[in-house]
Amino acid sequence: MTTAFVFGLSPWKDFIRSWLPEEKIYCQKRAISWLEFHAVWAPLIAISKSPKIYVWGYKHPHFIERFSRLSRVPLIRIEDGFIRSVALGASKAPPLSLCFDSPVLYYDPSSQSSLERILETYDFLADPTLLLRARRGMNRLIGSRLSKYNMSRDVDVRSIYGPKDRKRILVLGQVEDDMSIIKGCLRPMTNNDLVHLAVQENPGAHVIYKPHPEILHGTRIARSSPEEVRSIAQVLDHDIALADAFETIDHVYTITSLSGFEALIRGIKVTCLGMPFYAGWGLTDDRQSCLRRSARRSVEEVFAAAYLLYPKYFHPQQMTMISFEEALxxxxxxxxxSANP
Structure with missing residues (x-):
């Protein structure tokens, strides 16, 4: 049995124990000082059998990563998967999917993640069963109208967008201090910058700006005000379902949002200002490059890697691992x- 040392997870994320049933787990749930780590934890890690260090994303002191590197103890990063729950992560709803990766997570293009390695090297043509699962999975995801978070309300989007008489652009807002932007975009950029770019590059188009759900629900802080772009774009003031927001859209602009991939599987053109996991494979209009990504991939292949091969899925009531299809x-x-209590 290996030994897992989990640092820095919020107390409510104690669910991680269920995801690592084969490992002996030590959890340090509060902030940890350099002195405490080296006086208490480092010696324990050193004498443990096959130790691993787990952290949530990049929310850990730098000395833990340095210790991991010098001691050659694997450091594994944890992050929510691509279909998560019927509530925002900030509401402390347990996730149905998680990603475990090292040395970087899927949204960090500074080095090769496991997801990028799969996309670069996997022989998808030799695995027709996987591609069939991917095509069916894409259709089921679209047909179910599900997304990563699923608390948005369904609406008649025609009453919001109005009649379509020109090209229609959807700008997908993000939490601007989110690690996916910090790691995935080479230059600082706000949601308002993205709106201005979409308007500039598409003169005469109907530009619609959808702020991130966590901004609309007030669980995260906005770094730029939608009010500043209301004169040049239609701002969606309520959190409507992403499936509705995509209706009648011709082109999506995003920095690094997963929602950009959900547009791709619907056949919508996507411009990426950063380098999300689905960029760099010949599918998107990329404004940032990653020279490691030399393979050309289909949408089905990227879906297969990101939704079928990369994450893990877990049933929180049955306490067992499940497949993507079962999770969906x-x-x-x-x-x-939740809609019919």
């Missing part, structure tokens, strides 16, 4: 139950 059905039933 569970999420669908959870959303139906």
């Amino acid at each position: 059905e569970l999420l669908h039933s959870m959303k139906h139950a």
Whole structure:
């Protein structure tokens, strides 16, 4: 049995124990000082059998990563998967999917993540069963109207957008201090910068700006005000379902949002200002490059890597690992139950 040392996870993320049933787990749930780590934890790690260090994303002191590197103890980063829950992460809803990666996570192009390695090297043509699962999975995801978070309300988007008489652009806002932007975009950029660029590059188009759900629900802080771009774009003031927001859209602009990939699987053109996991494979209009990404991939292949091969899925009631398809059905039933209490 290996030994897992988990540092810095919030107390409510104690669910991580269920995801690592084969490992003996030590959890340090509060902030840790350099002195405490080296006086208490480093010696324990050194005498443990096959130790691993787990952290959430990049929320850890730098000395832990340095210790991991010098001691040659694997450091594994944890992050939510691409279909998560029927509520925002900030609401402390447990995730149905998680990603475990090292040395970097999927949204960090500074080095090769496991997801990037799969996309660069996997022989998808030799695995027709996987590609069939991917095509069916894409169709089921679109048909279910599910996304990563699923608390948005369904609407008649035609009453919001109005009649379509010109090209229609959707700008996908993000939490601007989110690590996916910090790691995935070479130059500082705000949501308002993205709106201005979409307007500038598409004169005469109907530009619609959808702020991030966590901004609209007030669980994260906005770094730029939608009011400043209301004169040049239609701002969606309410958190509507992403499936509705994509209706009648011709082109999506994003920095690094996962929602950009959800546009791609619907056949919508996507411009990326940063380098999300689905950029660099010949599918998107990229404004940033990653020379490691030399393979050309189809949408089905990227979906297969990102939704079928890369993450893990877990049933929080049955306490067992499940497949993507089972997770999607569970999420669908959870959303139906939340809509019909």
